[in-house]
Amino acid sequence: MKMNHEKAISLPNFSSSLFTIHLLLLFCLICLTQLPTSTVSAALILRHYSNETDRIALLDFMHRISNDPLNSWNHSQHHCRWQGVSCGRRHHRVVALRLPMKGLVGTISPHIGNLTFLRDLNLSSNTLSGHIPGQIGRLFRLRYLDLSANTLTGELVAANLSNCVHLRKIIVSQNGLSGKLPTNLSTLKKLQSLELNKNQFTGGIPSAFGNFSSLQLLFLEINHLQGSIPREITQCWNLNVLYLGLNNLTGKLSSAFFNMTSIIEFSITDNSLQGTIPASIGDTMPNLEGFFVSGNKFHGTIPISFPNASKLQFLDLSANYFVGKVPGVIPSEIGNLQKLQLLTLGKIPSTLYNLTSLAALSIRDSNLYGNIPPDVKNFRNLNAMLLSSNRLSGTIPQQVFDLQSLSKSLDLSNNSFTGQLSPAVGKLKTLNTLDISRNKSSGRIPEAIGDCLSLEVLYMNDNLFEGKIPPSLISLKSITYLDISNNKLTGEIPRELQKLHLLQYLDLSFNDLEGEVPTVGVFAVATNVSLLGNKKLCGGIPELKLPPCPAKKTQHRKHPKIIVVVFACVSVALIFASFLAFLILHYCKKNDKSKEFSEKSTNLNLSKISYSYLHCATEGFNETNLIGSGSFGSVYKGRFQQGGEQIVAVKVLDLCKKGASKSFLAECKVLRNIRHRNLVPILTCCSSCDLMGNEFKALVYEFMENGDLDTWLHPHSDGERTNVLSALQRLNISIDVASALDYLHNDCEPPVIHCDLKPSNILLDKDLTAHVGDFGLSRLYSRTIGDSSGKSSTLGLKGFIGYIAPEYGMGANATTCGDVYSYGIFLLEMFTEKRPTYDFSSDGCSSLSEYVETALPHEVMKIVDPVLLACQESSNHGIRGKEQLKNPGKLVEIEESKMDDFFISVFKIGLCCASRSPMERGNMKDVCRELHKIRNAFFV
Structure with missing residues (x-):
């Protein structure tokens, strides 16, 4: 068997040459037969590998989502059937990933760049965070990219989207993207829509954006863009919609902007753009449907050719500086805009009512x-x-x-x-x-x-x-x-x-x-x-x-006998008549006595404490206890020892000054019957003689630990700012003062007019609660119709320069409107740190009101007390010590994006109260309500 096996193996070596040729031909035939099968197998292997790459990329995307809304993404079915995934028919590669509004929370996987056949990526309206991965730049087939309404951060340039040469739409609005706008996007020649609005982009608009030859929609509004709008944008010949509003853009618009015949909607609201709007705009922009330029600094007259824009439906020209008289500001031809649906203007002509489609x-x-x-x-x-x-x-x-x-x-x-x-x-x-x-x-x-x-x-x-x-x-x-x-x-x-x-x-x-x-x-x-x-x-x-509620009395059953009922009624009537007669006689006697008593009541109530007791409490009115001085005397710190030590403030009237005695009587009369948490509580008074036999009058108040507001708002003589109040503390103090005035004006009968409201007359207790004091100039106001006096005869009108209502200078009687004016000036001073007597000529203004009004709304942060924006609050009572004032930080605990709105809201109330016309000033009750709304909106 072994021998035969060896012969079988060695047989070909002894074959003829013909057999060898046949064998080679057979081998070649076999190779040629097997070749197509090998090629098909290789293609199948390559396709399987590519599909597996897509599946792995999708799985990694899912693993970076912290919640689990993608229940269908599992191994039980092919990934092309997963929710939001679409594959091509030929190669079965992922061509679209659409998962908008799915509640996704997490980050975007960088493996998404391995989906090389991807043409549509939509992950909008989720809660995705982190950066946009740069690997998206590998998706050269990508046509549509929508990552809007997430919480993405970082710079858009990191994504290197310039490699996606087939992109037609980019939407990354409503995120937290920052940095400058990437100039390399201008290489995207096929881009038709670019939406970068509602982010935090800074810097200027790149002039390279003018290279978007196919661009139709450009949204850049609600960012922090600055500088002028580059003229190169007018080279975007196909541009239909341009939104650049709510930024910090300045300068003038090139006239070329108003020659863009393809523009349908044009919005540049709430910037600081200047110049005039060409009179021919209706002729050069025939396709215009929406024109929004409010909140800028455009001047001149409104274009008379607007009616030629026959397609115009939305027109907003408000909050600019257009001039002329009605109907000169708005041309009467505007009534021909029969398709107009939304109109926002300052003043209007009668032809407005022709707009029947509005x-x-x-x-x-x-x-x-x-x-x-x-x-x-x-x-x-x-x-x-x-x-x-x-x-x-x-x-x-x-x-x-x-x-x-x-x-x-x-x-x-x-x-x-x-x-x-x-x-x-x-x-x-x-x-x-x-x-x-x-x-x-x-x-x-x-x-x-x-x-x-x-x-x-x-x-x-x-x-x-x-x-x-x-x-x-x-x-x-x-x-x-x-x-x-x-x-x-x-x-x-x-x-x-x-x-x-x-x-x-x-x-x-x-x-x-x-x-x-x-x-x-x-x-x-x-x-x-x-x-x-x-x-x-x-x-x-x-x-x-x-x-x-009082308990309801049960009714007695009616007596069946009518005679008894009549007798009872008559008896009750007689008893009631007798009782009424007794009351009338008693009231008449009491009224006679009360008149006599009222004339003496003031003198009777003024002798509640002796001079010697006050002399002892203030250590002989020692200068070391002197707190300050006012219009009619000095204020000392004193200590009462009866029933435990009590610290008080003793206001000693200088009776040599004209009007001091009347001031004393006025303050006693006002404070005797009023009580409010934001008024300085009066404890007692003294009307006696001193040790030399001279007349002596003093008022005793509760002591306020934090002194008067003026020392908190303004530096001392050495220029140092030792006390600083935060924005919330200033707002709370403003509300306290407004509440006090509201009580005096609307809840007292008769109403009380303070007549001397200013920061030095507002005292702060240990909790920084404000208390209005110094009623020496106050007067009682009559609401009676026909009372021409409108005041009591307590005192001639006085006040402090800068806080006095303008009508008082023309001899007008004191009214509550005068207090409202003083409050308006006080409110402006609270947040600007500028006294009303400050020299505003360097700012081109003549008063504090004009200084504030000129800055609203776009330059509001320039007039805010700079200490508010540069210091850090170190305690609940503000900052003490100049060392701490050098620390960086904030005294305005509001989001930076809302700061402007807060200060604008406060200043508008101040300007309304400080209006020169008394009829245009608000009521203190309304002022209180509005200030509470501001506090609830920004701090609660």
Whole structure:
């Protein structure tokens, strides 16, 4: 067997040459036959490897998502069938990854760059964070990229998107991306849409953006971009929409911008752009549908060719410096814009009412005056009318309520409308929001208000409405917010209001309501209802802290005998008449005595403490105890020893000064009957003689540990700033002072006018709570109609320069409006650190009000007290010591993006109060409310 095997093996070696040739041919044939099979196997292996690469990249993407919303991404099915994944039919490679609004939390995997066939990547509206991975730059086939509405950070240049030469759309808006705009994006010749808005990009707009030859949409608004808008952008011949608003752009616009015939929407709102708008804009931009340039510094007249822009639907030219008289500011031809749907202007011509297609009319805070004309009925398609914060007057015309197209909002608040509210208001059956607050409307609230069945928000506060709350309000089943506070409403609270299940907040405060308060529905939560200022209410839930309602007396059964009933009634009547006669006689006697007593009451009440006791308490009025001096005397620190040591402030009147005695009497008269947490409490007084027999008068107050506000706001004579208040502390102090004035003006009878409000008359206790003091110039104000005096005869008018209302200089009587003016100046001083007597000529201004008004809104941070923006709060009482003032940090505990809004809001209130016209100043109750809103919006 072995031998045969060896022969079999060695057989070919002894074969003929022909056999060898046949063998070679057979081998070649076999190789040729097997070749296609090998090639197919290699292709299959390569495809499998590529698909596996895509799958691994997707798995790594999923592993970087901290939550698990991608339940379908598992090994039970092919990755091309996973949620949001799309593959090509030919190669089965991933060509699209679309996962918008899936709640993804985590970071973007850099392995996403291995999806080399990817053409569409959409991860918008999630909570993805971190940087945009640079590996995205490998996706040269990518056409659409949408990473908007996430929390991505870092610089966009790191992604190197310039390699994605096929990109047509980039959306990375609403993130936290920073740095300068990348210039290398300009190589993307096929890019049609670039949306980088709502980020934190800085620097200027690159001139290289003019190379976007295919670009149609460019959104760069709401960033921190600076500098001028490069003229090169006008080379984007296909640009249809350009949004650059809400940045810090400056300079003038090149005239070439207004020759871009392809532009449909143009928005550059809220920048500091200057110059004029060409008169031919309507001719050179025939496709224009939206033109938004509000909040800039454009001047001149509004272009007269706007009506030639026949497609224009949205026009916003407000908050600029256009000049001329009505109708010179707005050309009358604007009435030809029949397609206009949104109009926001400063002043308007009568031709406005030709705009019958108008869907929204917004002319707020524009100093409009006069009546709403009947022509308003022409707005047949209007769904929102916003005319708040103007000077409109007269009654609200019925034609407004005839606009049954009004479905979104009717806002006529903060005007001077008078008269009764027409029952025609019930025609607005589809209206969502009605606001007629802060007007002078009077009469009863019409029952027809209950016919506005779609109302969700109703504000009728701060008017003169009277009578009972209409029960028809129960018909407003959709109402969520209802405010009818600060009126003259009477009667009981309709119990049906507790059945409004959607009602979230109800404000009935400062009326004259009475009776029992319900306890269910909106009344079940104390924070959801406000009932302040209704002294006759009772009951309710314990958190409202209302007095309990008196027990209802059970009625006795009527006696069956009519004679007995008549006899009882007559007896009661006789007893009542006798008792009434006794009261009248007693009152007459008491009144005679009270007149005599009132003349002596002042002198009787002034001798409550002796001179010797005050002399001992102040160590002989030693200069070491001298706290300060004022208009009519000096203030000493004293110590009372009776019942434990008590530190007090003793104000000693210098009776040699003219008016000092009257100041003493005025302050005693005012402070005798008023009590408020933000007024300096008076403890006692002294009217006696000193050791030399001279007349002596003094007032004793509670001692305030932190002194007066003036020392906190302004440096000492050596220039050092030892005390610093944070923005919140200043706001709290401003609210304290406003609350005190509101009490004096609106809750005292008769009202009290302070007449000398300034920082040095505002004292701070150990908790930095403000207390208004020094009532030496105050006077009692008569509300009686026909009282020409408008004042008591206590004292001639005085005050401090800079805080005195302008009308006082022309001989006007003291009114509460004068205090409001002083408060406005005080509020501006609080946040600018500038005294009203400061020389503003270097800033081109003549007063503190003009100095602030000139800076609003775009340069507001230039006028804010610089210490607020450069110091760090070291304690709850501000900063003490110049060493600490050098530390970097903040005294404004607000997000940087909201700082401007905070200071603008405060300064606007100050300017309103400090208006030269008394009629334009606010009421202190309104001022308190607005300041509380600011504190809640920025600090709570």
